Amino acid sequence: MYRAKQCKWLMTLSALLFSSLFFSNLALAGWSDVNMTQGVTEISREVYDLHMFMFAVCVLIGIVVFGVMIVSMLLHRKSLGAQPANFHEHTGLEIFWTIVPIVILVVLAIPATSTLRAMYDAGDSDIDIEVRGFQWKWQYTYLNDNPGEEVKFISALKTPQEEIHNQANKREHYLLDVDNPLVIPINKRIRFLITSNDVIHAFWVPAFAVKKDAIPGFVHESWAVVEEPGIYRGQCAELCGKDHGFMPIVVRAVPQDEYDTWLAEKQEEARQVYETVGKQWTMAELMETGEQVYNQTCLTCHQANGQGIPPAFPSLVGQGLTVGPIENHIDIVLNGKSGTAMQAFGAQLNPAQIAAVVTYERNTWGNAMGDMVQPSKVNEMIQSGQ
Amino acid sequence: MPSEDTYESYYVPHNSMLPIFASLGIFLTVYGVGNMLNEAKAGIDSSFGMLVFLTGGLLLGGTLFAWFSKVIAENHAKMYSDQMNRSYVWGMSWFIFSEVMFFSAFFGALFYVRMFVVDWIGGEGDRGPSGMLWPDYTPAWPMLETPDPSRFPGPHEVMSPWGLPLINTVLLVTSSFTVTIAHHGIKEGNRQKLNLWLALTIALGVVFLFVQAYEYYHAYTELGLTLSSGIYGTTFFMLTGFHGAHVTLGTFMLAVMMGRALKGHFDAEDCFGFEAAAWYWHFVDVVWLGLFIFVYVLGG
Amino acid sequence: MSAVIEEHHDDHHHGPDKGILRWVFTTNHKDIGTLYLWFSFLMFLTGGCMAMVIRAELFQPGLQIVQPEFFNQMTTMHGLIMVFGAVMPAFVGLANWLVPMMIGAPDMALPRMNNYSFWILPFAFSMMLSSLFMEGGAPNFGWTFYAPLSTEYAPPSVTFFIFAVHLMGISSIMGSINVVVTILNLRAPGMRLMQMPLFVWTWLITAYLLIAVMPVLAGVVTMMLMDIHFGTAFFSAGGGGDPVLFQHVFWFFGHPEVYIMILPAFGVVSAIIPTFARKRLFGYDSMVYATASIAFLSFIVWAHHMFTVGIPIAGELYFMYATMLIAVPTGVKVFNWVATMWRGSMSFETPMLFAIAFVILFTIGGFSGLMLAIVPADFQYHDTYFVVAHFHYVLVPGSVFSIMAAAYYWLPKWTGNMYDESLGKTHFWLSFIGVNVTFFPQHFVGLAGMPRRIPDYALQFADYNMISSMGAFLFGFSQLLFLFIVIKCIRGGKKATSQVWEGAHGLEWTIPSPAPYHTFSTPPEDLREAHG
C-alpha cells in the first residue's frame, strides 16, 4: 500500500517537472515579463535568439536525462521486485557521453562567438556620449570639440519618496522614471563612453543589450544603433551603495529632426546658464534656486531637515563647515572630499547652482549665517584651480 | 602507502587545552589590531585596541610556546611512530604550499599592473580610451609620476637593484647553503658543524633584515618611495615587506632550532623540526629570488 | 616528561570528558565533526533569518520593513554567512566524522590542530556578526566586496570583516591540511587511492583547492586593509592601481570556492545513490577523473564573473570556452549517477529522496550556469535575479540538500538510532516544493530585467517576487522540522544495526552504531567492504 502511494507521488513529481519545463517554455516564448526582451537593436535580437537557442538545448538535454531517471525510478524499484543488475562500468559509454556534450558545446559556441565579435566591433560612431556614474545618478555629456556647446546634464530618479515609502500610490514606471532622460536619434551609431566618479556602477539598457561596468578611473566603450523610436528603461546593475536600487536609466530614442531640435534647445540652455553666472543675484533668488538644488541633489544624503544620517552622512545644522568660513563650505561642495560619498559637485552643478545651494544651507534649518555667495565668486574659485 | 607495523601505534593525543587558548589568543590579537587601526583612522586617542592586542599576542605566543614544547616532549618520549612523523612532514609541505599561493596573489597583482593597467590608464591597449581621464599622464614603469599626483605623490627615484638588494641576494643565497651544511652536520652526527653553520645562517638572516630596514629608511627619507607613492611603492613594499616578515619568522624558527641544538636535540633519524625550519628557509630564499628579478631588476 | 607518557597510556581506553569541557578540549574527530555540524546549522539558521528579512522586504514593491542601508547589510551578511559559515563548515564536519571511518584511520592526522581549526570559527563569526551593532553598520558591499565600495567607501566595520576573513582562512587552511594528510598518510594498510570511497576522493581534491585559494583570499583582503589604512593604491586608478584588479584576485579565489561547495556534495551523492539502488556506483574511475578535471578547470575560468567589466575580446572568448568545458566532466558525473540508478533495485528513503532531488535540481542550476557562460547573453543576465536563481539552484537544492541527505544517511551511524522516516519524508517534500517555489520564479524576474541587490523594484516584478517570498517562508519553516527530527533522533528511536541500510558498503558500516568513541585503533583487515 505504502509503496503504491509512493509510486503516485513520483508520478506527480515527474508530471510536475515536465509540465513546469513545458509551461516555462511556452511562457518564455510569449510573455515579455518572464523572458528576456528582444530589444530594438540588431545585437539585442541576436542575443535574444542565442538565449532562446541555449534554453531549448538545455530543455532537450533535461528531458533526456530526467526522462531516463524517471523511467528508472518508476520501473527499477525494489517494491516492484526489481533485481539489481551487475554492470558498473563501460568505457565506451563514458567516451560517448564525454564526446556528445563537447559537440553540443561547440554548436553553442559558434553563434556565441560571432555575436560577441559583432558586439566588440565598434566601428565609427556618429555621436559620442560620456556616461558617468555618480552615487546615485547618471551624468550624460554629449562630447563636442567646442566646449561652449557641450551639453551636459544629470539624470536622477524622479519617483517621489512618498511612493517609495508607501504613502502615495505607485504610478506607472515606478522607480524607472528620471528627471532628464538621455535623448538619442534613431538609426545612428551611438558610442557610450562609460566611467564613474566614485564606486563601480553599471550602465544597463536591456533593450539595447548594452551592459558595461562604469569603473572609476577607466573608460569603457559600448555602442548601439536603435531602430525604433521609443522610451527604453534600464537600471544601474552593480551594487554601488545605499541607493543602488534607485538609479534608473531612461533613454528616449527619437527621429533625427526631433533630436536636432532638442539638442539646439539644450545648447541654448547651456549658453544661458553661462550668462547667468555673470550677473548679480539677490538673496531671495539664491535661496529659491538653492532650495531646488538641495532637494534634487543633496537631500538623499543630508536629508530634508539637513540632519543627515550620522555617522555616514553628517548633519549640516549648527555645526561644521556649514557654519564656518564660507570658503571652506564652497570648497567641499565644489571639490568634495575624496574617499567619502561627498562628491565634487563642481562637475555636476554650475557655479550659480553651487552659490545658491551654499547660500541656502547657511540660512535655513535654523542656520542663520546671513551671508551669501555670488556665482562669480564660485567661478573665481574654479578658475584659480582651488 | 602506510605499512602494517607503523600504523599500529598511531598516537592520538589526549584532550588538550592548547587549541582553545590559541583560538582566544589569535582572536584577541586581530580584534585588538582592528581597534587600533580604526581608532587611529577616526583620530580617537585610546589605548583599548593596544591593550587587547597585547593581551592576545601574549596569550597566543605563550600557548604556541607550550604547544611546541609539548610536541617536542612527546617526540622525545618516543610516542611518535614514523607514520606520525610523516604527518608532520606532509603538514609542513602543504603549509608551505599555502604560503606560496599567498605570495602569488601579490606577484599576480604586480604583473597585472605592470603589463596592463599602466598602459590602459595611459590610453593604450584594449580597455578603452581611459586616457581621456588622465590627460597629463604618460605611461611608464617604474611609475615615477602617478596619474593623480595630488593624492599619490610619486617617488623621485626607485631602488637600484645593484646596491643593497644585490648584497641581500648574496646574503640570502649563502644562507641557504649554510643551513644545508648544518643539516649535513646533523646527518653526520657532527654537532659542532651543526651549531656553527646554523649560527652563521641565523646571523645572515639577521644581517639581511638590518640591510632591508636600512633600505626602507633610505627609500622613505631620500627617494620619496613610500607605501602611498602610487602603485610602484605599493607593490614594492607589500612584496618585500611580506617577504621580510617571513624572513623574520624563519630566523626565529632557526633560532629556536639553535636553542634546541645546543640542548642536544636532533640526530640523523630524528630532526624533522630542524628540517621544517630549513625548508621554510629555502622557501623564503626562493621568494626572494623572484622578488629580486621581478621587483628590482626588471622593475627598476 | 613522565606525565606525558602516562597520558598516553590511558588514551585508547578512555572516553570523553564530562560536560561542556569535553567539547572545548576535545581532540576526537567525531566530537569535532559534531561541533562543526552544529555550528554550521546555527549559521544556516542565522543566514536563513537574514534571507527571510530580504524576502520579506521584497514581498511587495516599496520600502516596508528595512531601509536600503540595512537591506544591503542583510544581503552581504546572508551571502557571507551561508558560504563561509553554513556550507563550508558543514562539509568539514562531514569530513571529520567520515573520512577516518571510511579509510580505517584511528582519527585525523593532527587532532589538536583539528580542534584549533574549529574553535577559531566561533570567534571569527562572532566578530563578523558583531559588526551589525557597530557604528556605521555591518559590511554592506555584497559578499563579493568589490573595491572601492569596500575600501574607500566602506563603513568602519570593514576592518573587522577583513580580520574575520583572515581567521576563517586560517581555519580552513589548517582544516584542509588535516584532511589531506589524513587521507594521504593514514589509510588502512593495503588501501589504494583508487579504492577509496568517492566521498574521500572528492574531499581530497576539495582540500587541495582550499589550500590553494584561501591564501589568495587572504591576500586580497590584505590589499584592502592596506588601501584603507595605509594609503596604498592597489585599487585606485589615481595611484596607478585598478578596481578590476580586486575582482581578478577575488574571483581567482571565488570560482574555485563555488566548487569547494559542490565537490563534497558530489561525494555524498555518490555514496547514497548506490546504497539505495542496491547496485555498485557506475564508472568509479571516470568519477574520480571528472572530479579532478573540474578542480583543474576551476582555476582557469574565474573571469566569467567579470564579463561586463570590459575585458578584451580575446579574454572574453577564452573564459567563455573554458567555462563551457566544465559542463563536460560535470555531465559525466550526472550520467554516471543516472546509470547507477538504471536497472537498480531502488527504494526511496529520505536520504535517497534528497539525493535524487539533488541530481535533478543541481542539473537545472548547471544549465543556467552554462547559459551564463555565454558572454553575449551574460551581458543581459549579469547582476540580475537570473544569476541569483542560478546559484541558489546549485547551492540550496545542491550543496544544502546534499548535506541534509548526508545527515539522514549517517545519523543512525552517529547516534545509534533511526530517525523518524515519515517526518523525514515530510521534511523532504516541504523542502522540495519550497525551494522550487522560491527560486524558480527568480529566473523569470531576472530575465525580465530585475537587478539583484536591490531593496525595492518596479511594479512588473511584483507577482513573481511575492510567490518567491512565500516559497522562501515555506522552505524556511520546514527547516525547523529538520531541527526537530535531528534532536528527536539523538534522544532516542528505533535502534540502528551496524549496517543500517541494506545496500550500504564501506568501512563505516562495519563498526557498531553508534560508532564507538575510538574506532580503528587497530587497522581493519578486511578491505573488501571498503568501497561501494
Ligand code: HEA
Ligand atoms: C555550488 C556552487 C556553484 C556551482 C557548482 C556552479 C556551477 C557553474 N556555474 Fe556558477 N555561480 C555560483 C555558484 C556555482 N556555480 C555563484 C555563487 C555565483 C554568483 C556569485 C556572485 O556573483 O555572487 C555563480 C555565478 C556564475 C556565473 C557568473 C554570472 C554573472 O554574474 O554574470 C557564471 C558564468 O559563467 C557561472 C557559470 C557556471 C557554470 C558553467 C557552472 C558549471 O559547473 C555547471 C555544470 C553543470 C551542468 C552543465 C549540468 C550537468 C551537465 C550535463 C547534464 C551534461 C550535458 C550538458 C550540456 C552539454 C549543456 N556561474
Ligand code: HEA
Ligand atoms: C550556500 C549558500 C546559500 C544558501 C543556503 C542560501 C539560502 C537562501 N537564500 Fe541566498 N544567497 C547566497 C547564498 C545562499 N543563500 C549568496 C552567496 C547570495 C549573494 C549575496 C550577495 O549578493 O552579496 C545570496 C543572495 C540571496 C538573495 C538576493 C539578495 C539580493 O540580491 O539583494 C535572496 C533573495 O531572495 C536570497 C534568498 C535566499 C533564501 C530564501 C534562502 C533559503 O534557502 C534560506 C532558508 C533557511 C532558513 C529560513 C533558516 C531556517 C529557518 C528558521 C531559522 C526558522 C525561522 C524562519 C522564518 C522566520 C520563516 N539569497
Ligand code: CUA
Ligand atoms: Cu549605481 Cu548601482
Ligand SMILES: [Cu+2]
Ligand atoms: Cu564561477
